[in-house]
Amino acid sequence: xxxxxxxxxxxxxxxxxxxxxxxxxxxxxxxxxxxxxxxxxxxxxxxxxxxxxxxxxxxxxxxxxxxxxxxxxxxxxxxxxxxxxxxxxxxxxxxxxxxxxxx
Numbered sequence: 523x524x525x526x527x528x529x530x531x532x533x534x535x536x537x538x539x540x541x542x543x544x545x546x547x548x549x550x551x552x553x554x555x556x557x558x559x560x561x562x563x564x565x566x567x568x569x570x571x572x573x574x575x576x577x578x579x580x581x582x583x584x585x586x587x588x589x590x591x592x593x594x595x596x597x598x599x600x601x602x603x604x605x606x607x608x609x610x611x612x613x614x615x616x617x618x619x620x621x622x623x624x625x
Contacts, residue, residue: 523547587621588613 527547
């Protein structure tokens with residue numbers, strides 16, 4: 523279809539049938555582009571939604587592992603190292619072990 527459209531565009535005068543064909547081919551081209559853009563947007567939304575759901579599932583597993591580890595070691599409060607950088611106890615390794623044990 524692209525070759526037909528290119529060939530017709532090169533002509534100096536077009537018959538009524540050729541004009542109709544050019545219009546039809548241009549309309550198909552536009553419809554195809556719009557459909558492809560719609561698919562691309564739909565795909566992007568699906569990828570983003572999947573990424574968000576996987577992030578939320580992972581964060582729920584992390585939270586559960588931290589809570590389990592803290593409770594097992596007798597802690598009532600756990601702070602992220604960003605907010606308490608000089609804390610005496612680091613629960614990272616035991617929490618990772620607990621999270622990985624549930625795979």
